[in-house]
Amino acid sequence: MFEGITHEHSAALEVIIKLRRSVRSFSAICPSQEAIESIIQAGLLAPFGALAVVGNPDFRKVFVIRSSSAAMEVAAGILKNKMAKLADELEKKVGPVPFVQNLKRVGQQGVSGVGNAPYYVVVGEKKGMPPVAAQSLSYCLANMWLKATSLRIGMQLVSATTQMESDPDFCGLLNITCGEYALDGCALGYPADNYQPPPVEYPSLTKSVSWL
Numbered sequence: 001m002f003e004g005i006t007h008e009h010s011a012a013l014e015v016i017i018k019l020r021r022s023v024r025s026f027s028a029i030c031p032s033q034e035a036i037e038s039i040i041q042a043g044l045l046a047p048f049g050a051l052a053v054v055g056n057p058d059f060r061k062v063f064v065i066r067s068s069s070a071a072m073e074v075a076a077g078i079l080k081n082k083m084a085k086l087a088d089e090l091e092k093k094v095g096p097v098p099f100v101q102n103l104k105r106v107g108q109q110g111v112s113g114v115g116n117a118p119y120y121v122v123v124g125e126k127k128g129m130p131p132v133a134a135q136s137l138s139y140c141l142a143n144m145w146l147k148a149t150s151l152r153i154g155m156q157l158v159s160a161t162t163q164m165e166s167d168p169d170f171c172g173l174l175n176i177t178c179g180e181y182a183l184d185g186c187a188l189g190y191p192a193d194n195y196q197p198p199p200v201e202y203p204s205l206t207k208s209v210s211w212l
């Protein structure tokens with residue numbers, strides 16, 4: 001079944017996997033619609049929870065919000081307010097722990113990746129039984145991330161999007177029924193000039209793997 005795959009394909013994929021990083025500062029130069037569509041196409045080919053979405057051919061939806069559009073302004077405002085509200089609620093429960101402080105800052109300054117990148121892309125996966133929509137979304141975004149990297153386009157996850165699936169204003173903006181889709185999102189754009197992600201240490205084969 002894998003006829004046509006060569007060592008060159010495998011080597012190229014390895015390069016892309018190693019070069020993938022979170023980009024958190026973007027150039028104002030806008031990737032083309034064609035490039036964004038090819039990234040989304042990679043996401044649409046990601047695995048999905050087949051039993052959970054039986055009879056729902058429409059189980060994955062993608063919304064592309066362009067920077068400086070009215071939709072971006074609305075989305076940024078809704079997300080910011082939601083994060084401020086969540087920070088207040090959480091603070092009452094767990095106190096001013098670092099996570100809450102960070103959420104408060106987001107509630108004041110806005111969600112990174114929404115408005116400061118050329119595109120904010122929201123992906124929705126129809127919820128079902130078993131409840132695996134969130135996992136399916138992760139596979140979808142992982143495919144998008146690798147494809148974006150292969151095009152030298154940067155991506156930043158916007159996890160705050162996952163909090164919006166039951167938000168009437170946010171779902172209204174996307175024109176989906178509130179609560180029907182799990183949501184996740186990302187920002188896409190070329191990295192800002194000279195952007196270098198911070199050093200990161202990933203688990204190693206030697207330390208992380210046990211063969212039983």
Ligand SMILES: Cc1cc2nc3c(=O)[nH]c(=O)nc-3n(C[C@H](O)[C@H](O)[C@H](O)COP(=O)(O)O)c2cc1C
Pocket residue numbers: 020021022023024112156157158159160197200
């Ligand atoms: C489930 C999950 C949620 C994440 N959410 C965010 C996010 O909302 N914003 C962000 O900038 N990075 C987010 N990240 C990215 C991680 O911080 C990042 O992958 C990690 O620090 C390693 O850095 P790298 O992606 O550059 O290799 C998320 C990663 C995962 C796995």
